[in-house]
Amino acid sequence: METPTMSDSPGQQDKRTFGSAARFGVAVVGVALLVLALTLAWVSGCKSGSGPDSLANCETLQRQSFALGAPLILFAGGVVAFIRTYQVWRSGERWWGWQGVGWFLLVLMLIALTMTAPLALL
Template sequence: MTDDVGKRWHGPGGSGGVRRAALFTVSVIVSALVVMVGCIMWAAWGPHSGQCRDAAFAVCAEPERTILLVVPSALLLLGGLFAFVQTYRVWRKGGTWPIWQGAGWALLVSMVIYMSMSLSVLSQ
């Protein structure tokens, strides 16, 4: 018998680790998307909505632009960091840690993609 964690994707208690990591990853991504959509809706129908009629992008007022750039990125970053902390905790217990490492990398890559797309907000 081997201790190679890469050959098994379930721990002693079944596949709960995969479900927890997937649920955590999806919930962090969905919460970032909810903040993004909420900010766009706030910009479209909020107090600064009249300023953005001639703008190229729907979010042209300053508080909405900052929130649109910072908050979803911060949620994805914190989620990725928490997933890496969870990776270390599961590794210390002898569990299947690559699942959480994959969740952390998926969240950090999502953060980089979101930030690269949202940098167009700053250029306007």
């Protein structure tokens, strides 16, 4: 983690804070997409047709990892972003970038959960 130097202006510190928040958000979304792709590839071997019973032949572990893998990663990333928001706020820097990333990740978690959980857990 970079520490601000005496030559850094407040505007440079704000850009650095926002940049690190944006990089964190992109990394978490990338990991969640990778996990979703891997679990989708794993489940595709037992998938039968389409519709509500398409995953009936899959094992419980396969269905649960498909339904909860990516949403759990996005949720954990959102919680970490909110913890970082508090830390940045306590240090007197601009915290809004981290809070925005936290809300973005939690919204993505809800979208991913509503797309995968009904199909895999029912």
